[in-house]
Amino acid sequence: MPQAPLPSAEPAGAAGANADFSVVVAAWSTDARSDLEACAAALRAQTLPAREVLVVIDHNAELAAWAREHLAGVTVLENSGPKGIVGARNTGLAAARGSIVAFTDDDAAPEPGWLAGMAAAFADEATIGAGGALDPDWVGAEPRWLPTEFYWVFGCSYRGLPTGLAPIRNPIGANMAVRREALEAVGGFADGVAPRELRLGGKVLSGGHALDDTSLGIRVSAAFPGRRWIYQPAARVRHKVAPGRTTLRYFLVRSFEEGEGKAALAGAVGAESGLESERRHLFVTTPLGFLRGFAELLRGDPYGPLRSLALIAGTGAAAAGYALAELRSGRERRNTSSPPT
Numbered sequence: 001m002p003q004a005p006l007p008s009a010e011p012a013g014a015a016g017a018n019a020d021f022s023v024v025v026a027a028w029s030t031d032a033r034s035d036l037e038a039c040a041a042a043l044r045a046q047t048l049p050a051r052e053v054l055v056v057i058d059h060n061a062e063l064a065a066w067a068r069e070h071l072a073g074v075t076v077l078e079n080s081g082p083k084g085i086v087g088a089r090n091t092g093l094a095a096a097r098g099s100i101v102a103f104t105d106d107d108a109a110p111e112p113g114w115l116a117g118m119a120a121a122f123a124d125e126a127t128i129g130a131g132g133a134l135d136p137d138w139v140g141a142e143p144r145w146l147p148t149e150f151y152w153v154f155g156c157s158y159r160g161l162p163t164g165l166a167p168i169r170n171p172i173g174a175n176m177a178v179r180r181e182a183l184e185a186v187g188g189f190a191d192g193v194a195p196r197e198l199r200l201g202g203k204v205l206s207g208g209h210a211l212d213d214t215s216l217g218i219r220v221s222a223a224f225p226g227r228r229w230i231y232q233p234a235a236r237v238r239h240k241v242a243p244g245r246t247t248l249r250y251f252l253v254r255s256f257e258e259g260e261g262k263a264a265l266a267g268a269v270g271a272e273s274g275l276e277s278e279r280r281h282l283f284v285t286t287p288l289g290f291l292r293g294f295a296e297l298l299r300g301d302p303y304g305p306l307r308s309l310a311l312i313a314g315t316g317a318a319a320a321g322y323a324l325a326e327l328r329s330g331r332e333r334r335n336t337s338s339p340p341t
Contacts, residue, residue: 019119024092027106028058102177117235128227131171132235160285170217259321
């Protein structure tokens, strides 16, 4: 059966202007209050206004009280589920009234045309969900040694994603929108991977549930086989990248953690779906990136080889995380299946 043509990438016209969006913003850190203010201001500046903006505070009474006092034009909720991004997003989903629910985070600032770009993708009924571009908003200097193929370590769009409107397996959670009927049909976000906090130097740099967005994409596609996820580059969000997330140590720890998460996800949904995009990234995008780094040295960029070496190091860390998680899982299965002596 031939696939339906892709929707227009242009911002929404008359049809898209009727899109009915609820926006859910997950927030958890008192230290990120200024980021949350900037996110709320960016949502008020949308060329296509949302029906409602729901700010969900993740088990932080101090932040919730501050948000109710200082944030205009939003509804502040407190996470009624387990601590973490999954509970926060499901709390927002339960309260949402729009036919499409869009998600972003407290350290992200949508561009004015964000929802208009999303609406253009949803003008086609075949679109069940969409993800947009996440551009790094560097707090410090841009890490020139870090390959763009690994920008996913701090939640930004990476080399290997489509450059134009195209089908995808899943979006990145800080910039996505889904039809509410689909979210409700699959029971919302699933934990998939146990909650975690990534700490470096005693400070929490990231937390929540890894791969909840990947799991959602796979489960929604399974429940709605005639529909598709769309990557919409016109729906752009600036994602803050703090200096702590651009160190080599964070890069390796986060890559290792991603490998662990992929093993858990493959065990939950099957390796075919759970690792579909990762195979292409490993066997096509990464080798091309490795060669590109040395070609860039010949063009006068001394950081090119460092990016090539970082590609190998990050891939190795992810592979180690995956292998270790598989070993642990196999040992647990053997212990469970062994008869008592």
